[in-house]
Amino acid sequence: MSSSSAAPAAKPPMRDALVEAAFRLFLERGYEHTTVDDIVALAGVGRRSFFRYFPSKEDVVFPDHERCLADMTAFLAASGEEHEPVRRVCDAARMVLLMYAENPTFSVQRYRLTKRVPGLRAYELSVVWRYERALAEYLRGRFAGRPDGTLRADVVAAAVVAAHNNALRSWLRSDGEGDAGTAVDHALGFVQRAFGRPAQPPVRAVHLLPPADAAEGRPDDVVVLVSRRDTPVWRVVQEWEAALGRA
Amino acid sequence: MSSSSAAPAAKPPMRDALVEAAFRLFLERGYEHTTVDDIVALAGVGRRSFFRYFPSKEDVVFPDHERCLADMTAFLAASGEEHEPVRRVCDAARMVLLMYAENPTFSVQRYRLTKRVPGLRAYELSVVWRYERALAEYLRGRFAGRPDGTLRADVVAAAVVAAHNNALRSWLRSDGEGDAGTAVDHALGFVQRAFGRPAQPPVRAVHLLPPADAAEGRPDDVVVLVSRRDTPVWRVVQEWEAALGRA
Incomplete structure (x- = not known):
């Protein structure tokens, strides 16, 4: 033929x-x-x-960021009350990874180029900033009315972006070898464990000091913490710290 | 006279x-x-x-950042093993606040100017990035050899910068009224509670399910967590999540 x-x-x-x-x-x-x-x-x-x-x-160096930002914003806008907010912004961040992983060769070339050209570094920082603001705006809405709502929103958004970029850059530095998705999942899991699952169910922590050593607060004294299953991590941490007099 | x-x-x-x-x-x-x-x-x-x-x-819009970056880098370089690393980067971040608080009128004027001029926004992003890298580099050194050391370093650095800037911007938006130091301390405390005090002492969590409800995992079943006093927060969280089968 x-x-x-x-x-x-x-x-x-x-x-x-x-x-x-x-x-x-x-x-x-x-x-x-x-x-x-x-x-x-x-x-x-x-x-x-x-x-x-x-x-x-x-x-032309970053041809797909505008589309990705628009997709991410639409994804977050389509979220409901049923979506746990920290998990939701992690899922939104994965959209950026998918864009890079669509074309590993191009992404690795661009990574090397961006490292060498200061003007492109500055451009990239402004793009990263826009992603972070998109995540933070969504979280501010979800955390509205909670104590420290905007603080929590800004910190979680920054942590998600940093974790995503830590895994993304490792992958780019390794010339796009290995599974970027697994690395990013692992990195985002780290942030979810630190900040995920908010609510306010009961939790109670007791700090047990051996009486003789009470004044010294020896490191081998013990904290017993009893909590309901659906207690969010941050409440457990708060109670745990309060029991130790650290809060 | x-x-x-x-x-x-x-x-x-x-x-x-x-x-x-x-x-x-x-x-x-x-x-x-x-x-x-x-x-x-x-x-x-x-x-x-x-x-x-x-x-x-x-x-000329940001005349003191170079000095502040140099001071921060020197401060971190002078740290010892006795300094808890997350607390140390929080203290380093406070040096930026002090620079702003030295001259509130100038800082507020600059904040308004920077919001209006895109070129200055880009410049500011690059400065913030340099602060974040200084914190992250220090933390990478301190967390070297720990699992997820660079990930933890990058995430904590980003969280510290985001918390600091959340409080700083609130203060600048309020025209420099109120006590910026208290607001920044509160914001940094939030990050310290999420990430502070690393080490690896024993901790043990047990998930108590009422036998009849085991299959359903009802929210009113209970986790009992026993830990030594010097257990870091992240280990408590890890054990707590593992007990619930979430890790």
Whole structure:
């Protein structure tokens, strides 16, 4: 069978062609020495096409963040009372990982490029900040009326982003080898254990000091904590600390 | 007594005069419409003096971050094994608050300016990132060899920065009224309760299910947790979750 009778290879849309051309040039001659004119020449399109898709040269390096941010915001907006909020923002953060994992080669190339170009580092920080704010805004809504609601929201959002990025960067540094999903799940589980499952059921902790050593508070004295199954972690921690006089 | 016989008012050093002139112009005509030439003209010095102190116009907006970053790094480098690491990074973060609280009027003006000028927002994000990395690097050293050491370091650093900034921003939004120190202490206490005091002493949790209800895991069944006094929070949480089959 001649190749001419085969179905033609799907032509990548113009946007993808621009990203591909841009990265070929960035890798060949460096980000700073590549102009938008160079990119459109290689992609075989006009300047106006470039700016229809990307506001600036920086944006072509991160072509999918706007879509991912929009998807994440929609996902959080579609949440209900039945969703445990910390778990929900962890699930939202996984959407960013999926975007990176869709195309490991491209993600690893971009990671290396971003490390070398200060302007791209700054751009990336602003993107990370927008993800963090999206998570924090959602959590502020869910924690509204709770003591320290905005504090908890901001801290949990920052912790989720830091955990996600810790696992993502390890994966990128290892050239996209291994299972990024498992690493991110593990990292997010760490945050969920620290902050997850809020509510206020009863919990009671008692600090048992051997009488003779009461004044010294020796490390081998004991705390007995009795709690209902559905007690949230933070209440257990609070009671535990209070029993030790640390709260 | 004539004013000429009084001791002359201490003349602010040239650097302070440049910051003062810059902010007067930023507030009068806007950040974008103020040039370095305008600033040096008002301060009565040459362009070269400006660039001796500040690499760019952006840097004059944040004149003390470099010093504060250097102080923080030195403070962390001078830490010993006797310093509980999470408490230590909280103390390091308080150095940033002190810088802001030294001059509330200036800090509030800058906060408003930064909110309006995207370039300054980006600059501020990069500064915050450098503080966070300084804290994380210290914690990575302290948590080295522990399971999830770098993950814990990154998450705690991000949580500390988020808590600090939550309290700092509230204070700045209230025009510098109230006690910023108390608010920041409260916010950092929240993070310390979630992550503080690491070590690995024994802890044991038992999940008591009423036999008849074992299959249902009713919320009123009970967990009894017995731990030594010096058990870190995270171990208590881990055992507590494991007892419930959640870990």
